[in-house]
Amino acid sequence: MKLFTGLASSIVFFQMIAAGLVVPSYLQPPFTTPRDLSSAEVQLPKIQVVIEPGLESDISKIVKFCNKNSIDFLVYNRGHGTPKSLASFNGIQISMSNLDKVTIQPDGKSAWLQGGTHAGPVIKYLWDKGYVTTTGACDCVGLAGAGLGGGHGRLEGLYGMISDNFRQLNVVLADGSAIRVNAASHSDLFWAIRGAGHNFGINYLWRGDKLNDVFVALNTLHGNGTTPVNMTANVGNFLMVPAISETEPVIFWQFTFRGTATEAAPYLAPFDAIASVSSNSGDVPYPEIGHAQSVGEDDIACRSTADRIITTAGLQTYNITAEQQIWDSFKKRIAEHPDIAKVAFILHEGFSTQAVEDKDPASSAYPFRADRHLMQFQGNLPPNSGLEGQMLQSPGRLPDAYVNYASGFESVQEQYGHEPWRVARVRGLKAKYDLFNRFRFYNPIL
Numbered sequence: 001m002k003l004f005t006g007l008a009s010s011i012v013f014f015q016m017i018a019a020g021l022v023v024p025s026y027l028q029p030p031f032t033t034p035r036d037l038s039s040a041e042v043q044l045p046k047i048q049v050v051i052e053p054g055l056e057s058d059i060s061k062i063v064k065f066c067n068k069n070s071i072d073f074l075v076y077n078r079g080h081g082t083p084k085s086l087a088s089f090n091g092i093q094i095s096m097s098n099l100d101k102v103t104i105q106p107d108g109k110s111a112w113l114q115g116g117t118h119a120g121p122v123i124k125y126l127w128d129k130g131y132v133t134t135t136g137a138c139d140c141v142g143l144a145g146a147g148l149g150g151g152h153g154r155l156e157g158l159y160g161m162i163s164d165n166f167r168q169l170n171v172v173l174a175d176g177s178a179i180r181v182n183a184a185s186h187s188d189l190f191w192a193i194r195g196a197g198h199n200f201g202i203n204y205l206w207r208g209d210k211l212n213d214v215f216v217a218l219n220t221l222h223g224n225g226t227t228p229v230n231m232t233a234n235v236g237n238f239l240m241v242p243a244i245s246e247t248e249p250v251i252f253w254q255f256t257f258r259g260t261a262t263e264a265a266p267y268l269a270p271f272d273a274i275a276s277v278s279s280n281s282g283d284v285p286y287p288e289i290g291h292a293q294s295v296g297e298d299d300i301a302c303r304s305t306a307d308r309i310i311t312t313a314g315l316q317t318y319n320i321t322a323e324q325q326i327w328d329s330f331k332k333r334i335a336e337h338p339d340i341a342k343v344a345f346i347l348h349e350g351f352s353t354q355a356v357e358d359k360d361p362a363s364s365a366y367p368f369r370a371d372r373h374l375m376q377f378q379g380n381l382p383p384n385s386g387l388e389g390q391m392l393q394s395p396g397r398l399p400d401a402y403v404n405y406a407s408g409f410e411s412v413q414e415q416y417g418h419e420p421w422r423v424a425r426v427r428g429l430k431a432k433y434d435l436f437n438r439f440r441f442y443n444p445i446l
Helices: 058-068 084-088 119-129 143-148 187-193 208-222 261-272 286-292 320-336 412-416 420-433
Strands: 002-005 046-051 072-076 090-095 102-104 111-113 166-172 178-182 198-206 233-239 250-257 278-285 307-315 344-351 373-381
Touching (some): 058 166, 102 119, 119 143, 119 286, 166 187, 178 187, 187 420, 198 208, 208 233, 208 250, 208 261, 208 320, 233 320, 250 261, 261 278, 278 286, 320 344, 412 420
Antiparallel strands (some): 002 111, 002 166, 102 111, 166 178, 198 250, 233 250, 233 344, 307 373
C-alpha cells in the first residue's frame, strides 16, 4: 500500500474475498498461546521465502500467488513487531525494503510515501526540502506500521498522530486487487486503517530518592491534557547505571522542546530545581534528534540482534504511589536477578497531545486518544540468554495497551478499545474485508 498524507504516506495490506469463492485450505482456527508462556515456548515466525517487490504492482501478484497456493504471507518493513501471534506464522515474507520513495505533491501540502519508508530517511528528506511530518519517535520505525496502530511521536501535539495525517492509501486486498482508500472511497476501511525548526533538548539523571519530586513536576507539566504543544515529548527510564550505583536504578529523563533554550526555560525550571546527579542540554536540528536521544537508525534501540520482551500500558496521568511500587519492584527484581539489570528498563513516554485529543474519538479506529503517556517494561535479551522466563511475569494489570507495543497477552478490548461499539465495528470490517482471516499474525482482532 502507499500512503498519501499531510506529508506522510505508506503501504499496507488489507483483504477482501469475493462472494461465492470456495473456502480455501488456509482457513484455520485462530492461533492462541497460553498466558503462562515459558521461555521454551518463545518462538519466531517461520520464514520459508523472502520476496522483495521492486514495484508496487508486484505486491498484487505476490498475494495472488500465495492465495492460489494456500500459502500464508507476512508483510515486513522494519521488524519492530513483538506480539506472540507472530510465532504462528509459517510462509512467505514480503519485504518492503525496495519501496522507499517519497514524492512531495506540487501544492507542497502532502506527499506520497511508499510502504517501505521509515522515519529517519523521511525526516531528513523532508527537512532538506523545507518540510516536517509526524513520525514515530525512533528513526528506524516504519511509517505504515506505526500509523496503522495510531502512531505516537514528537509532533503529535501540533499535528496529531501519524494516522491523523493519512489522506489516502493505496491498498492491496486479500484477493490481490488494488484499491485507493480515502474519506470518499472505501471510507469504512479508511476509518479502520487509521488506528521543526531547531529543537532544544535537555537530559536529567536523578537518584531514586527524587522519584516523588520528579513525578509531581511531570504531572504539573502535563496538566489535564494541557501540555504546551512545543514541549513535544519527554521520555524517561528507570534503569541501571553502574557508574552511579551498582545496587539500585536511577531515573533518566529526556525532554524535547520545539524552540530555544530561553523559551523552554519556564517549563523546565521545576526539573532544574530537583537536585540531579547530572544534566546536559543543547540545540539539536530536527533530523538529528533521534540519534541525540539514542533512537537513531544506528543506535541500540534500533538494533535487531536482541530478543525483546515487552509489556505496556497507557496512562492519563502518573500515579505516584504506583510509580514508587514499580520502582521498588524493579529494584527488587534486579537484585534477585543481576543479569536482568544489564538488559531491562522501565520506559515512560509523555507527549504533547493537543492535536490528538482535538480529534473526534469516533473519527478513526484508534481507541485511546485520552491516554497521554505510554509505559513499557522492556528487556533486550542477548540471543540464547535464557532470561525469558524471568522477564515473562506480569502484575496482572488490565491496561490500555497501545497496539504497536502490545505483546498479545492483553485482551482485545485492551488493545482495540473498551467501548463495545468500537470493537464491534472493527470486527465487522474485519469480516467484510478479511473473510478468511488471512491477516491474523499481528495482534489479531478475532
